[in-house]
Amino acid sequence: MTTSCKTTITSKETLSEIPGTWQLTDYRSIMSAAGFADGDTISESETREMTLMALADLEPAEAANVLLSYRLGDDLNDGQIDQISHDMQNDKIFEEYPEIGLHRHLFDANQLLRLAYNGKFPNGEAVLVHATMQFTGPEAPGQLTAGLVLRALAPALSDRSLIKRLYAADLEADTPFEAADNILWEMTATPEDAPGTFAVRLVSSEYWLHDLADSGEFEGEITLPE
Template sequence: MTIACKTTITTKETLSEIPGTWQLTDYRSIMSAAGFTDGDTISEAETREMTLMALADLDPAEAATVLLSYRLGDDLNDGQIDQISHDMQNDKIFEEYPEIGLHRHLFDANQLLRLAYNGKFPNGQAVLAEATIQLTGPEAPEQLTAGLVLRALAPALSDRSLIKRLYGTELTDPTPFEAADNILWELTATPTGAPGTFAVRLISSEYWLHDLADSGEFEGEITLPEVNGQE
C-alpha cells in the first residue's frame, strides 16, 4: 500500500563529532585501559583532555586497539581489531567496513583518535538533519520507523544517491527496510499534533546523506510494509 507523503527539510548541518557520544564513565574506562587514572576527582572536560593525552602517548595502532576493544570488544575478535587498528589510520573504515551496523562505533572511535593525534586519522563527518514529515491516508502509521523516514526522504536525495543505488528495492518494496536502523544512527520522530505529521531529527553519516537537500519541500508516495501495517 502506498500513501501520500510531504517532507519539509528545515535544517541540515555536518558534525565532526556527535554530541553525547562519550560520557565521563567512558573517558575514565578508556584512560584506565591506556594505563592512566584521573583519581575520580577532576571534571569531565579535564578528563576528556587527559583521555586524549593518554591515547596520544600510545602508538596510533595501540591507541586504536584500546578504543576498539572498549567499544567493539563484543562484536570483533582480536584479529579483526588488530587489522582495523592499522587500516583506519589511512582508510575511512567507518564508511568501508562491510558490517554497516558497526559504522557508528567506528566513526566515534576514529573521530576521538583524530583529535588525539591532531588529524593523523582520516576525517569523517556526520549529518544532522531536521524535517517535518506529513503522511496522508487512512492507513497512515501512528509512528515512524527508520525505514519509513528513509522512504520519506528519498525525493530529497539525488538520483545518484548511494542509498538509492544500494537500497532501491528496499525503498519501494512492501517489505521492512531492515538496513535503515543502521543507516540512521540516531532518530527521533515526534508527533506534532497535526494528523499524520511528525517532527523528525536524525543523524547519519555524510557517506549516506551528503546529497540530501539542505532545505525544501518534497512530495511523493511511500510504500508501507505489509507487516501488521508498518515496519
C-alpha cells in the same frame, strides 16, 4: 499499501563529533585501559582532555586498539581489531567496513583518535537533519520507523544517491527496510498536533546523506510494510 508524504527539510548540518557519544564513564574506562590513573576527582572536560593525552601517549595503532577493544570488544575478535587498528590510520573504515551496523562505532572511535593525534586519522563527518513529515490518507502511519523515514527522504535524495543505488528495492518494497536502522545512527519522530505529522530529528553519516537536499519541500508516495 501506500500513503502520500510531504517532507519539509528545515535544517541540515555536518558534525565532526556526535554530541553525547562519550560519557564520563567512557573516558575513565578508556584512560584506565590506556594505562592512565582514573581521574575520578576532576571534571568531565578535564577527564576528556586527559583521555586524549592518554591515547596520544601510545602509538597510533595501539591507541586505536585500546579504543576499539573498549567499544567493539563484543563484536570483533582480537585479530579483526588489530587489523582495523592499522587500516583506519589511512582508510575511512567507518565508511568501508562491510558490516554497516558497526559504522557508527567506528566513526566515533575514529573521530576521537583524530582529535588525540591532531588529524593523523582520516576525517569523517556526520549529518544532523531536522525535518517535518506529513502523511495523508487512510493508511497514514501512527508512528515512524527508520525505514519509513528513509522512504520519505528519498525524493530529497539525488538520483546518484548511494542509498538509492544500493537499496532501490528496499525503498519501494512492502517489507520492512531492515538496513535503515544502521543507516540512520539516531532517529526520533515526535508527533505534532496536525494528524499524521511528525517532527523528525536524525543523525547519519555524510557518506549516506551528503547528497540530501539542504532544505525544501518534497512529496512522494511511501510504501508501507504489510
